[in-house]
Amino acid sequence: MRTVHRSAPPGAVAVIGAGWAGASAAHELRRLGRPVHVFESAPVIGGHSRSEVLRGVVYEPNGPHIFHTSNPEVARLVRQHGMTRSYRHQVLTEAYLHEDDETPHLLSWPPQVAELRELPVWPRVEAELARRPRTPSRANLEDYCISIMGRTLYEVFVRDYTEKQWGRKGAELSWEFAPGRLELREDGYRRLFRDTWEFFPSHGAAPVIESLLADVPVTVGARMGVTDLADLSRHYTAVVVTAPLDEFAGRPGELAWRGVRSESRYLPDYGTAATATPAYVVNRPSHRVPYTRTVETKHASGQHAQGTVVSHEYPGADSRHYPVPTPDRRYELRNEALKKDIRDLSLVPVHFCGRLATYSYINQDRAIEQGLACAREVAAGSAVTRPGASASP
Numbered sequence: 112m113r114t115v116h117r118s119a120p121p122g123a124v125a126v127i128g129a130g131w132a133g134a135s136a137a138h139e140l141r142r143l144g145r146p147v148h149v150f151e152s153a154p155v156i157g158g159h160s161r162s163e164v165l166r167g168v169v170y171e172p173n174g175p176h177i178f179h180t181s182n183p184e185v186a187r188l189v190r191q192h193g194m195t196r197s198y199r200h201q202v203l204t205e206a207y208l209h210e211d212d213e214t215p216h217l218l219s220w221p222p223q224v225a226e227l228r229e230l231p232v233w234p235r236v237e238a239e240l241a242r243r244p245r246t247p248s249r250a251n252l253e254d255y256c257i258s259i260m261g262r263t264l265y266e267v268f269v270r271d272y273t274e275k276q277w278g279r280k281g282a283e284l285s286w287e288f289a290p291g292r293l294e295l296r297e298d299g300y301r302r303l304f305r306d307t308w309e310f311f312p313s314h315g316a317a318p319v320i321e322s323l324l325a326d327v328p329v330t331v332g333a334r335m336g337v338t339d340l341a342d343l344s345r346h347y348t349a350v351v352v353t354a355p356l357d358e359f360a361g362r363p364g365e366l367a368w369r370g371v372r373s374e375s376r377y378l379p380d381y382g383t384a385a386t387a388t389p390a391y392v393v394n395r396p397s398h399r400v401p402y403t404r405t406v407e408t409k410h411a412s413g414q415h416a417q418g419t420v421v422s423h424e425y426p427g428a429d430s431r432h433y434p435v436p437t438p439d440r441r442y443e444l445r446n447e448a449l450k451k452d453i454r455d456l457s458l459v460p461v462h463f464c465g466r467l468a469t470y471s472y473i474n475q476d477r478a479i480e481q482g483l484a485c486a487r488e489v490a491a492g493s494a495v496t497r498p499g500a501s502a503s504p
């Protein structure tokens with residue numbers, strides 16, 4: 112146990128984690144008049160969405176993060192904090208349509224019927240599409256995909272990418288994350304997202320998250336866990352946790368996570384407006400390369416800078432980026448049990464929000480929605496006094 116914040120004012124709330132969920136919870140609590148202190152285990156704020164700068168070029172050390180939402184409140188909030196540059200994300204994919212192809216086709220992702228019609232593989236694909244069931248399968252990810260796009264397209268675009276990304280076969284994963292992420296495009300719509308608002312700020316997400324936390328005291332490099340709860344309970348009236356709960360509870364290994372490692376290189380020989388790859392994100396679904404995608408953020412930031420940064424994304428790192436969506440939901444259930452155990456060890460209410468603490472495969476806008484909801488729950492539910500403290504000065 113250690114002393115975390117002896118001078119917290121009455122009614123103060125501790126927020127664990129300074130990614131989207133923690134930053135929006137802290138910002139909203141401040142707006143509602145509650146004192147807040149944020150504790151972040153990393154040496155910098157921003158979580159996995161954080162952008163960084165390499166030799167003057169904005170890049171994303173934890174993979175591509177395009178901000179998209181149809182929630183007007185979330186759009187308004189991020190706009191107020193500098194997320195004002197509109198962006199329209201279109202993804203390419205390198206598809207080997209036959210096992211013995213030596214060079215790939217550079218096609219759209221998600222697969223587009225209009226493009227596929229022009230290729231020799233189309234008659235086989237067309238015959239498979241004609242046999243699709245009326246309602247998609249819900250057995251697992253593989254069956255879901257085959258039921259919406261047929262086996263050939265599944266094998267070309269999804270099977271190997273999914274095995275690389277998750278370290279498991281599609282049949283071992285839940286279908287539930289696929290709607291909205293995996294589809295066959297028959298309407299010719301080329302953008303990846305269908306949300307009302309889509310942004311990519313010129314300097315990446317980091318300055319936006321920093322702006323949300325501008326009025327909030329933050330301690331970086333402070334890894335909090337259950338052993339700190341007694342001390343936190345003495346100084347704060349509520350705790351908001353956005354950290355992964357197996358780590359927070361000191362029980363690593365109870366939840367299954369998939370980590371990714373981005374290998375980023377600065378390439379000096381590109382002029383201020385030049386880029387090295389054909390698109391911001393180029394998916395590499397084949398097992399012929401060990402990475403899943405190539406990312407060049409300069410396409411999205413529109414930054415004018417000498418040189419560019421290209422990243423290759425390798426799944427399987429020892430980090431907590433993605434909850435693994437198994438069909439039996441065993442890890443979601445364990446996460447609920449961890450929540451209960453953590454609450455039992457605290458004298459003040461503990462709230463959970465964000466992708467890591469809720470163990471759910473959500474996008475950035477949903478993490479913000481959860482952060483705002485958590486802050487309102489805290490403000491509505493927790494007393495302004497903490498146990499043993501006096502309400503009046």
Ligand SMILES: O=c1ccn([C@@H]2O[C@H](COP(=O)(O)OP(=O)(O)O[C@H]3O[C@@H]([C@H](O)CO)[C@H](O)[C@H]3O)[C@@H](O)[C@H]2O)c(=O)[nH]1
Nearest residue numbers: 175176177202204220268269272273276292293392394396
């Ligand atoms: O070529 C592909 C691409 C994807 N899959 C399968 O879909 C899963 C989800 O992929 P995606 O939503 O692209 O991945 P992620 O959650 O990392 O999304 C982030 O990336 C960007 C953007 O989508 C990049 O273009 C977005 O901002 C973030 O949400 C994947 O795991 C595969 O199972 C596939 O099979 N083949």
